[in-house]
Amino acid sequence: MVTPRIEKIRQNYINSKPAISYHRAAIWTESHKRTEGEAIPIRRAKAFYDTCAQLKLTIFEGELIVGATGEFRKCGILTPEFSWTWVDREMDSFDTRPQDPYVMTEEQRKYVREHIFPYWKGKSLEEHFLARLPKETAKVVVDTGIVDNDSKWRQAVGEITPDYQDVLFVKGFGGILKEAEEKYNALDNTSVENSKKKEFYESVMWTSKGIILYANRYADLALEMAKEEKDSVRKAELTQIAANCRRVPEHPPTTFYEALQFIWFTQIGAILSENPLALNPGRFDQYMNPYYQADIKAGTLNPEFAQELVDALWLKYSEWVWTISANTADYFAGYNQFQNLTVGGRTRDGKDATNDVTFMALKATEEVKTHQPGLSVRIHADAPQEFMNAVTHLVSVGTGFPAIHNDSVGYQMLLNAGYEPEDARDWNNCGCVVPHFRKTGEWTAAVNVNFGSALEFALNEGKTRLTNQKIGLDEKPAKEFTSYAEVENAFYKQFANLCKHAIIATIEAQRLHQEMVPRPFLSSCIEECMIQGQDLSMGGAKYNIGPVITGIGLAVVANSLMAIKKLVFEDKVTTMEELCNALAADWEGYEELRKLAQAAPKYGNDNDEVDNIAREICNFYYREIHQYKDINGAAFNTAFMGISNYLPMGKVLGATPCGRKAKEPSSEGVSPYVGTDTSTPLAAMRSAAKMNQEMHSGGTLLNLRLNHDLVATKRGQANLGAMIQSFFSLGAFHVQFNTISSEILKKAQQNPEEYKDLLVRVAGYSTQFVNLSKSMQDAIIARTAHAEF
């Protein structure tokens, strides 16, 4: 149970609605008007400084950790420098859109239309991207659901793990400022390289000063509030808050409490600077434990208060609302910002890494039931029993957390991407299921590719079935295919073409990010950027890893190819022509054929024949993507992540030969298609583990739903632990469980008011069930609940 103090903050949080604040955008815009003509990094850094200096500050009732990006408890901000056109187009329906609505008043809309958007006309990243993207690629990637990378040109990249261990907690932003000044002063402008470096260091000076100022303004505010405060307990709290904000993030933290406040200021800095996706707290238990142990030893902290503080941070993580377009919201449903926090695993030198803070993190997620941070655990073969118990217990509570990862496969994935062993062993999760590291620049969710579209083009002469647009390559009519091999080749040809366009769109976006949206604040959190004098966007990190291309619809395509192989070419119960007619008719009038298609072997049941088709698709995908190099010369990477992208990518697909109807969801990650893993979760695990997961350095994802009864007892939880270890010994990377019963979900759908805190696993992350759109909720309910025993 949380303490009354935390419960008060929690209730306050739960009962507020996500709302849009334009203040950051207003300050940002006015600042840019004053800096016309200056270097881009400097302009962005000055805008950041001005925001820190001018933003109205708020300390919400009862808070222990402070800092807000706007005036609302659940607050989304605008970043018109990335894109404003979609906001302009969509904000009138922000309140009413089905997925992730925001509160925005008429007055606010009027202000942004009059004072903010006009300035950015023709200047935003989105407009530049759309102007530059080759037409034939635009046809494939812009709001089509076929290849999608809009989060990389309508939003900032994010996807960073600030380095607390070697940078932030060691130097503080005061130390970073000093270092930037020294480097700046040591350079002259006698070469292009030097002047670029000077620009970088100057930009870091501005952002460092900015975040320090912002914290000091909070210290002033807390002091002022303390003076007015009648309640002596609150008065003492506010005084402590003031002292914390005076010290951090300028100086390295000296206590557990200060370190937590430091973390939140770092998140705030990143949010104000670019409103990023996937700003990962990283290995929280590793960098927090020394402070915890020191304070406990010194007698200045007790475990109960420490837990309260961690709970308080969890609530802060959850109040930031990522402002995204309706399109992006379909892909990343649930107000999710993907602040992935990783605990457990092994240390850099290979020892078991669990400690007291590991367990506090698990407890905080269980207690406060917030959708943030995205809690990930690393499980190694010799993980302590207490840790396994805590993990499976948390699964049994039904929050969908934690995301459970295989320690050694994460390590292998990073080795495969070129990391040194010690760094690879120190991995954390990024976003949902991407193995990452704190000295890395990488677009970890650069593009989504709809595998189902490639199959559709192969079977429909390069055209979409639903809109009859010619988007794929030329292909002969499907009725002329005379062998299964021919069908498969046609699929791979279209597939390779979609991969190519994904690459083109990414490289174009990467070029623009370098030119237009350097990231001084986040670069200053990454060690090598400061050493090299180079922004993250310019490849300043120690590891510049190639962008990750996520494949969607693996199960749908594998099942479909299997159905064609069996029904048309083996059993000969239908013809390509009849099958394609059935697809065109969305199976209407072909019910018998559809039954045969549904009865064909399905991926997720440990059936080698169909699993081998899936495996070959994965292998081909890797070879195809990995041959391309990004803007820094790094090879592109593959992933089978989830997010919620299988919904929009299903919406644009016609019926598929596996028996799926048009517009129904596609499949996520390496998970089976919904409802078709009818054997056991063990069989689903065995199928998923066949996908050579360690090769896909961008991460792989398996979601399973378990009936709550299976994990209700300690014994059931121990068996779950054994299942997880078995799955991992087969070479799999990730698994996550929903253990809520369908009955509860249906009740929640009917009475959302009563289930505001019900967390479910979407895919790669968990979020409040009631915050999902109806269709998303239905999709979750439909996932096979493995109840057999």
Next chain:
Amino acid sequence: MDNKTDAQGGYILQLQNFSVNDGDGIRTTIFMAGCPLRCAWCANPEGFTLKNPMTHYVTVEVVVKKIKKQMIFYRNSGGGITFSGGEATFQPDFLRSMVNRMYDMGLHLAIETCGYFSFEEVYDILQKMDLIFMDMKHMDSHQHLTWTQKENTLILENIQKVSTLGIPMVLRIPTIVGVNASMEHMKSVFEWMESTVPHAKLEFLPYHRFGEYKYEQLRLKLPQTSFETPDDALIKAFTQLAQQYGIEVVSYR
């Protein structure tokens, strides 16, 4: 197809992977066909006979092949194989053949039996078990005859004989209101256990109706509706009573 049941193969209802309630860890339960009893409440009526629309023939080879795919889960969970039914000993040659193969694979083996068998005939099979579940339906032989169509004499004898093997044993009582779920009856069971098989553990299996659809599928008459599921309080009371006799009550839930 009309295969014989012998050392090469036999008839099963189902091979159920991911079983977690019939012994330790994650198991595969092999539900074997055929049963000498006709329990009025039976949840697996398709197990009455060897051949019916809900059973099928499998070879030992096929069973072993399927089991190999589950090895990793047994290993990590301390699980294994449970032979159940129907009545697991009803096809002794088939059972022996599977048990010998799996014993050599080092698997943890358990059997769930109604106790109605010739001890001498299956002695060698039982010896290879790591855990034996034996059913205990009614202490009164006449009642036993009424509800299962067999007396309990042979069953009680066999429970006693099996207990001499020194293999961990759990007596299971399918607990049914209207049949055996009275304090008085339980008292007679516990007294017998205390005096005859003091080392056996005990598990209550509350009656459920999940098997009723099978009766319809097999065109059999449904069990009488007067059977009821005991509530948790009653099971708790039985448990406390058993404990007074020094009997360890377990649950594989």
